[in-house]
Each structure stands twice: as C-alpha cells, then as structure tokens.
Amino acid sequence: MKTLLNNIQLQLTLQRLAHQLVENHNNFSNTVIIGIQPRGILLSDRIVKMVKTITCNNNISYGKLDITFYRDDVHTTSDIQLPSETDISFNIEGKRVILIDDVLHTGRTIRSAMDALIDFGRPAGVELLVLVDRRFSRELPIHPDYTGYTVDTILTQKVKVYWQEKDGKDEVVLIDKK
Amino acid sequence: MLSVKHLLGIREITAEDIALIFRTADNFKQVLQRPIKKVPSLRDTTVANVFFENSTRTRLSFELAEKRLGADVVNFSASSSSVSKGETLIDTVKNILAMKVDMVVMRHAASGAPWFLANHINASIINAGDGTNEHPTQALLDAYSMREKIGDLNGKHIAIIGDIMHSRVALSNIYCLTKLGAKVTVAGPPTLIPKHIQSMGVRVEYNLKKALEWCDVANVLRIQLERQHKPLFSTLREYALYYGVSRSMLDSLNKEILIMHPGPINRGVELNSDVADSGQSIILDQVENGVAIRMAVVYLLSGKRDNIE
Structure with missing residues (x-):
C-alpha cells in the first residue's frame, strides 16, 4: 500500500480544484454541481462547501446522482447492484453541469452518469471533476476537465480515497491486490 | 440480495x-x-x-x-x-x-x-x-402503502375485511403483515372466514364495527362471486348491510382510519362510494x-x- 496524497496534500488539492471551478464558473449562477453516488458525494460535499466559502454564494444548486440502473454490467456481475438515493431537486435544462466522482478508471461510471443525467433534461454542457485520474486505463473516450492527482496504475491495483466523515481519516492510497 | x-x-x-x-x-x-x-x-x-x-x-x-x-x-x-x-x-x-x-x-x-x-x-x-x-406483489404494495402513511408497521393494528375464504390477497397480506410485526384481525361473515385461521396468528371478528374500532388500517376485500360455488350469504344487499363499509359507520368511530381496497371495487357492496372516494381512502396510492x-x-x-x- 502506498500513500498518494496525505492529509495536507489532499486539502491543498481540494482547495485548488475548488478555485479552478470558481475561475471557470464565476458565481455559479448558471452552473449546478452533481456528485455521483456512493463515494463521489463525499468529495462533492467538500468541494461544494469550499466553493460556497470562496464565492460567498450559499445558493449553489447541488444534487446527488445514483447510476445503478444505468450501468452496463447489471447482469455480468454475480450479484445485482443495490441503488443509493438520487436527489436532484432542480432543473438541469440549459444549465452547465459539473459531475464529480472520486476516482476515474475505465470511464464506464461516467458514461452511465451521463446517460442518467440526460434523463433529467438537456444541460448546456457537462464537465467532469475527479480527485484521482488513473490514466491509461480508460475503456471509453472520456477525459476529466479538472483533475486532482494523476496516477499510472495496472489493473490489479486499486485506488482508495478515505474521508474523515466516513472512514475517520483523509488520505488517498494505492493498494496492490493479488 | x-x-x-x-x-x-x-x-x-x-x-x-x-x-x-x-x-x-x-x-x-x-x-x-x-x-x-x-x-x-x-x-x-x-x-x-x-x-x-x-x-x-x-x-x-x-x-x-x-x-x-x-x-x-x-x-x-x-x-x-x-x-x-x-x-x-x-x-x-x-x-x-x-x-x-x-x-x-x-x-x-x-x-x-x-x-x-x-x-x-x-x-x-x-x-x-x-x-x-x-398474490405476493399485492401484499407487498399494500404493506408499502400502509408504511408510507402510518410509518413502521410493527405493532400497528390492521383489519382485513370481507371474503377471507376466497381471497389470495388476504392470505398474502396476513403473511406479509405478520412478518412485519403488525397485529392482524380478519373480519367478515362466518361463512367467508376459513376454520382454524387463528393458527396463522390472526384474530377473528364477526362484527364489522368492532373490527373498525380496533384497527388503524382497514383493507377491504372484494366479494368474489366467481369463486363461490355455493351460496355463502343470502343476498348482496344483506352483505352490504352488515359488512359494507359506509360513511356513517366511519363517522361513528372516534378516530380516522385508512381505507384500502385491492380493486376492482364492487361499489355499494363491500365499500360505499362516499368511502372509496374520500380522503381516508388510499386506493389510488396503492395502484x-x-x-x-x-x-x-x-x-x-x-x-x-x-x-x-
């Protein structure tokens, strides 16, 4: 197991990502943020909080999207996936959407998320923010617009992001699996 | 899973x-x-x-x-x-x-x-x-609809009223509700209640008013004339008089209970229109x-x- 980002590095990275968002979206008047369930929302919760502080705007539209029913591997994995909650209480029609997930690997989750998103309306544009980009492992032509950390990995490895709220510590690690 | x-x-x-x-x-x-x-x-x-x-x-x-x-x-x-x-x-x-x-x-x-x-x-x-x-999916949606209105069913009083003998909805409801911890009473004329049904852990009541006074939710079942091969009550009018749920009967209770029905309703027999279409009825929520x-x-x-x- 190798630490990719420790507590302090993670804070700096999150700050940078939040500032990059504000740089491109000003006061978020026409932009919404959507975190991907289940682990992406731990990241989006943090980012949204930081963006609110930086912009002094407390009315940023923020939703949570579950993509279970849109996956392309419903019947190829042994057990059926159980869904988490989807909570998008605003209209995304004509809005600029920032999708947030913790780790980008094959790109299939993001593909599902875009399908799910389109069922809620036609956004003006969709951007992708990820904390860790496992490059060279993509199976679909998907590329992040905002990247926290880029890492080269092989298939048997796993990137795990730990959050204080859920796991009791802030850390990003690379795990070697047999 | x-x-x-x-x-x-x-x-x-x-x-x-x-x-x-x-x-x-x-x-x-x-x-x-x-x-x-x-x-x-x-x-x-x-x-x-x-x-x-x-x-x-x-x-x-x-x-x-x-x-x-x-x-x-x-x-x-x-x-x-x-x-x-x-x-x-x-x-x-x-x-x-x-x-x-x-x-x-x-x-x-x-x-x-x-x-x-x-x-x-x-x-x-x-x-x-x-x-x-x-009729398992009916029982699931019935319990789900009850839970949506009155919360956890553990300890709640549910009455199932009408043709218990011929009803698959009744049997599935009894299994489902008792598994969720609810207390169940079946009510109806003696000829339409199977013998030994108490062994499933339910109470039996022959008086409709008493059953309604006891319960939080009344699931009223359809009289299934197509399954009755011998007469089990004299006329539909008599059944409606003794076991039909009416507005006046609900008003005489000192509480507001939920009314459910799996459909299709025989209006004026087991359920009067002024009950089926009232705010107490959650029949369309069930659907x-x-x-x-x-x-x-x-x-x-x-x-x-x-x-x-």
Missing part, C-alpha cells in the same frame, strides 16, 4: 427480503417522479406476462414496471391462445421460454400453479395470483405504489439469472 430465486409467495420470503424490496421500491418511486420515467437496467431481459385469468390492474402494472426498467415484454392471455385447444401449462410455458424469455409473470386459477412450474423450468417466476392461495414495488421485484429477481445458465 433476495433469499429466493422466484417470488412465489410471501410465505417463503423473509422480513429482510421485504425490507430490501421496500428500499429498492423507494428508489424506483423516485424514478417515476422524473420527466423520463424509465431506466435502462433490464434492456437485456425479456419478460413474459402469462395470464390464465382476467386482470386489468395487475397486468397493466407489471407491464408498465417491466417497460420502465427497459425490459422487452410479451403478453399472453389464455382466452386468445392455444390453451383453449388443450395445451398443458408446462407445454405453454416451455414454448414461451424457447423464444428466449428470461422471466415469467404468471396468474393462474389453480392454487399452487407457480410452484408446480418452478419445479419444471429454469426461468425466474413471479406469482401474479394463483387461485385462492397467494401508484404497485408499479414501484413490481419494478423492485423484477429488478431484484433479474440478478438471479446467472445461477441458471
């Missing part, structure tokens, strides 16, 4: 299974509020709705549920098929499955028909009502929840397919 491969009856599933179905139904209920009420999860799945008995609500509800999961759907009704030429149940279903169908939703007039079928075919089977035995519950059941059972091949 569900502990079963088929949904044949509530008797065979656990309280955990019921909780899982409810949790999944919550997600599908949310999907049904969206502008596009459809998800593509089961686009690789084909479901056959095989109905050997008439149905409007259940069949429509299953068909909508399957389509909103993205599945392909074929419908089959006995009246317009080779069954009238004398084909057996197994032959009919095996022929349907030979066309690469993954799941069968079946209603049959013979009690136990889905169990018989489950022993002979590999596809997952959902029982949509068998004779006077079980709405039916689609979400059936989506959950079909979705959860579709994952059991890998064990087959």
